[in-house]
Amino acid sequence: MKIRIFGKAQAALEFLTTYGWAFLVILIMIGTLAYFGILSPSKVLPNRCNLGSEFICLDYQISATTSGFKLRLKNNAGELIDVSAITLSSEGTTAYTCTVPPSMPTAWKSGETKDLSWGGCNSGPAGFVAGEKGKVLVTVTYNTVASGSAYAKQVKGEVFSSVT
Numbered sequence: 034m035k036i037r038i039f040g041k042a043q044a045a046l047e048f049l050t051t052y053g054w055a056f057l058v059i060l061i062m063i064g065t066l067a068y069f070g071i072l073s074p075s076k077v078l079p080n081r082c083n084l085g086s087e088f089i090c091l092d093y094q095i096s097a098t099t100s101g102f103k104l105r106l107k108n109n110a111g112e113l114i115d116v117s118a119i120t121l122s123s124e125g126t127t128a129y130t131c132t133v134p135p136s137m138p139t140a141w142k143s144g145e146t147k148d149l150s151w152g153g154c155n156s157g158p159a160g161f162v163a164g165e166k167g168k169v170l171v172t173v174t175y176n177t178v179a180s181g182s183a184y185a186k187q188v189k190g191e192v193f194s195s196v197t
Contacts, residue, residue, distance in 0.1 A: 084190030
């Protein structure tokens with residue numbers, strides 16, 4: 034009887050050891066894929082700029098080398114507008130801020146395109162590294178000229194792009 038008990042224990046131990054080695058190989062493969070960046074979904078995702086239906090985002094650039102941010106927007110609100118503020122931020126622990134804001138477009142005609150450029154941005158502390166992807170959150174505060182500044186509206190969006 035003792036021989037059968039030890040035989041069963043040995044078979045169970047060999048069974049568990051085989052699965053242990055297989056599990057270890059799988060962990061090493063996952064670690065290797067993660068190390069080389071294959072499991073990073075942000076590298077696979079396309080660049081995008083979403084700002085709602087009021088503005089069409091034609092072009093954008095996040096720059097870590099020049100510490101700047103550029104945005105080309107088209108007024109799609111359907112009427113003459115005044116922009117009172119455009120704020121930038123990020124999702125990181127250190128907020129993305131710029132010290133040199135662009136001049137805000139006033140009397141912006143429907144269908145007209147404006148180039149906006151910020152300077153002195155804290156790209157490094159905000160976590161933007163050249164060659165990686167970064168997300169900048171954009172909030173545009175505007176009002177129609179016909180309604181006046183008492184009827185301000187806000188549009189929130191994002192720019193997800195490769196950092197240059």
